[in-house]
Amino acid sequence: DRSRAPRHSPNQTPDVTTDLLRIAHATHARWGARKVKRWLEDLGHAMPACSTVHNLMARHGLLPGLPPGIPATGRFEHDEPNRLWQMDFKGHFPFGGGRCHPLTLLDD
CATH class of the missing domain: 1.10.10 (Arc Repressor Mutant, subunit A)
Structure with missing residues (x-):
């Protein structure tokens, strides 16, 4: 014990x-x-x-945060497809002797 x-x-x-x-x-x-x-x-x-x-x-509670009263960002959703597209280009990465260019697309 x-x-x-x-x-x-x-x-x-x-x-x-x-x-x-x-x-x-x-x-x-x-x-x-x-x-x-x-x-x-x-x-x-x-x-x-x-x-x-x-x-x-x-x-010790010393990290900065959002100031009080500022809401967090919400999602950008639309009621029909193809109304809003979000894209995120990740960068250039070497891949198997060539290069890879990853890109994420999201239809909200």
Whole structure:
């Protein structure tokens, strides 16, 4: 019945890193993890990986979101076929000695 949780975590992110993230969020509330990490590194602070910065910001509620009152975008559906087409070009990719140009079409 003993706890399986570790008694200590030697690789735990230092509290000073979390404090720096809070300061960065207070200064630049709309920035995400990549910009915050880069900004703090430019100021001379050693920062963990971007994914760690993102996880720390999420854990402490420091990630930007949609401002209150702005609804999420809904689907663009029409009542008849061929009234609205959506296209998404994925890019150029090498494929078997040639190139592949994936394109997704959606008839809403």
